[in-house]
Amino acid sequence: MQQIARAFILAFNDRPRAQRIILGSLTIVTLVVAIWRPALYALLVPQFTNCLFLLKDQRPHTLVPEANRIVDQIPPERDADIPEDADEISIEGEKKVHRYIISTGDDISRVLSQYRITLTDATMLSQKNLVLYSLKINQPFFWRMTSQGYFRRLTWHVSRRKTRTHEHINGNFKKSITYITDESRAALLTGQLNGGFVTSARLTGLTAGDINSMIKALQWQIDFRKLSKGDQFSVLSSREPLKGTASSGQLYGMRLHTKGKDYYAFLADNGQFYNNEATGLTRGFIRLPTLKTFRVSSHFNPRRLHPITGRISAHHGVDFAMPVGTSVLAVSDGEVIVSKRNSASGNYVEIRHGRQCMTRYMHLHTLFVKQGQKVNRGECIALSGNTGRSTGPHLHYEFWLYQRAVDPLTAKLPRTEWLTGRDHDKYRTQVKQLFPKLQLN
Structure with missing residues (x-):
């Protein structure tokens, strides 16, 4: 760079004095125009002054959404016909419950950090509670966020009788373990639709978490938007309702009667719900919508x-x-x-x-x-x-x-799960015990 500058100066000095004056003047004028162009325009051409200020203050034009829409796509239509209370239900001061099912190779701190939980919180939780690394494949865990977007608690139903909770308090995590020793005392909560499902379920003493669990467990069998007045449901919960509302507990089984047919779901030891035949309630997907593979x-x-x-x-x-x-x-x-x-x-x-x-x-x-x-x-x-x-x-x-x-080619698709071996036999035994208890009014 110094050599280039030196060569330029030598070439400039070799020019006659008149040429040096002209080149210097042109350089100065160019710099002035580049730096103070709006001011010079306003000074030299007063009638353009208002236009300059208008252009300076005017906001850039933007295309309306319809004009910028991709031609072979349409935004997904919102479920305008779904009642307000039939969607995710939140608890006061908290956002909705987040649910994740463990897959092969999952690391709990990485999973949580993907859902906007700070890496510090996710790492602290996993390092101080190594037991979380023993989550099994296809086992779900849940967490809640505060309405301000902060991590509040993580819940892991280790089995039907054991639940771990990790509460985020003052920058640290406090763990607690709840044991349910006597399932024979499970409370039966029954109800009948008289309006929206969520409103009717709340009247029976079910919590927001219970109602969300019911909707997610039966969503593949029942369209909750199309339930009718008079439809009945019953739920077996681990805790009795207190003053018209149930404390946080575990759902063992559920039954919903609509259009002359009964739909059931029972909780297995892995924390997921299955039907009477020990088959998962989620419908499986095929990867491609064609019989053959196309380019x-x-x-x-x-x-x-x-x-x-x-x-x-x-x-x-x-x-x-x-x-x-x-x-x-x-x-x-x-x-x-x-x-x-x-x-x-x-x-x-x-x-x-x-x-x-x-x-x-x-x-x-x-x-x-x-x-x-x-x-x-x-x-x-x-x-x-x-x-x-x-x-x-x-x-x-x-x-x-x-x-x-x-991406349809790489997305993790929901799939149907079955219980086999000892898990299947154990599940069928507990279903036989719980099935007769799910009575309707």
Whole structure:
């Protein structure tokens, strides 16, 4: 840099005096214009002064959401028809309960830190309570946050008779263990719908946590938005209700009677609910919505450059290049919530699977299902096509989890679990004991 500067100075000094004056003047003028350009414009051209101030204060223009929407996607429709009290229920001063099921290779401190719990809290909790590393595969644990977003407590149902709680108090964790020794004294709480399910359940003495547990356990069998007045339910809880409300306890079993049919769920030692036959209540998913594997023409990409508009717009799904008329399958049991044509997406179908999952299939040629129809895993719901704004025959497939789009090719899919061996035999024995107790009014 010094050599370049020295060469420039020597070349400048070699110029005649008149040229040096001209070059120096031009340099000074250029610097003045670059630094004080608005002031010079206002000084030299007074009539532009108001325009300059207007441009300086004016906010940049932004596109309305409709103008910036990706052409082959539509935002998920909100459940406007779901009663307010049929969604997640919160406890005063706390946000909703968070639930996580342990998978192979999971580290509890890493899991918690992914859910906006500070790494300091997550590490402190796991290091001071090494027993948390003994959580088994497919075993759930729960935690609550305060309304201000701070970590409050973690709960782990070690078994049906033992519960560990780790309370966050003054920067430290206080652990407590609750033992339930006599299940024969489990309290039976019964109720009948007269309005929303949550409102009716609260009147029986069930806590917000109990109601959430019921909804999550039975969501794959029952649409809680479609329960009717007069439907009945009963719950076996580990604790008696106190002054009309139940203290925090454990649910052993539940029964819900609607449309002339009974639905059951019982708690196993691993902390999950199963039906009478020891089969998990979660419906399993298949990875792809087609019988054969097709080439991926466009991957899930939050920063995709759209091929038609040229704008950067999130690609919330995966595009599979396939001939028109290919069978498109439902990836799991569910209910069709949309089956219609859209100018951008063409013919498309949305299916709700339980309360957490939703799948979407776009650019279809022929639709075989209608809104409100129940579908089973592997059922043909449509034929692929090239409708709507499309660059060629393909299927656009999306997978939404908790109203957030995830990559269908890599997302961890819910799957059906079964109890086997001694766990199965033990579970069937306890179901035989609890089943007769779930009486209705």
